[in-house]
Amino acid sequence: MNNIFDTLRESHEKQRLLLDTLVSTTGDSSARREFYNELKHELEQHAIAEERYFYAPLIEQDKTIEMSRHGIAEHHAIDKIIAQLDDTDFSSPGWLTTMRSLKHKVSHHLEEEEHRFFQMAGKVLTEQQKHTLAEQYNKEMSY
Ligand SMILES: [Fe+2]
Ligand SMILES: [Fe+2]
Numbered sequence: 001m002n003n004i005f006d007t008l009r010e011s012h013e014k015q016r017l018l019l020d021t022l023v024s025t026t027g028d029s030s031a032r033r034e035f036y037n038e039l040k041h042e043l044e045q046h047a048i049a050e051e052r053y054f055y056a057p058l059i060e061q062d063k064t065i066e067m068s069r070h071g072i073a074e075h076h077a078i079d080k081i082i083a084q085l086d087d088t089d090f091s092s093p094g095w096l097t098t099m100r101s102l103k104h105k106v107s108h109h110l111e112e113e114e115h116r117f118f119q120m121a122g123k124v125l126t127e128q129q130k131h132t133l134a135e136q137y138n139k140e141m142s143y
Contacts, residue, residue: 003130004054005118007137011046012110018042019103028090036090036099040082043106047075049140053133054121061124067117074109081105 018039025032051072059068081102088095125133 001131002134004133004137005122005130007134008050008054009114011042011141012114015039015042015046015106015110019106022099023096023103032090036085043078043082045141047078049137051075052140053137057129057133058121058124064120064124067120071113071117078102078105078109
């Protein structure tokens with residue numbers, strides 16, 4: 001049975017793959033449109049489910065309150081770059097520049113979650129919680 005950390009890592013891998021693919025797309029192509037819609041959907045769903053089944057129980061604990069606030073604030077910063085991309089034509093040269101900054105921001109966020117937050121959360125959550133949260137996360141993402 002998976003725990004919440006394996007489950008979140010799986011979503012992160014999907015995001016990394018889409019980001020890598022998107023920075024190598026050119027112009028207003030169907031690949032750019034399709035992968036962008038997929039990434040946007042993935043990032044939005046992931047942020048909602050992660051806030052509900054990872055950060056919500058952790059923000060209740062003294063040891064992980066600050067990291068939870070920081071993680072959620074980064075989700076908002078990521079949303080802002082997505083909104084900027086939504087306002088940019090797929091054919092505009094600025095699109096790739098903004099996509100690169102989204103890639104940079106998301107990559108940093110995923111690294112921080114995997115290398116710092118998961119360790120901190122590992123000490124706070126019980127084994128039972130780690131499994132239950134994974135199930136709830138997967139259900140929400142309908143994997
Ligand atoms: Fe996150
Ligand atoms: Fe995440």
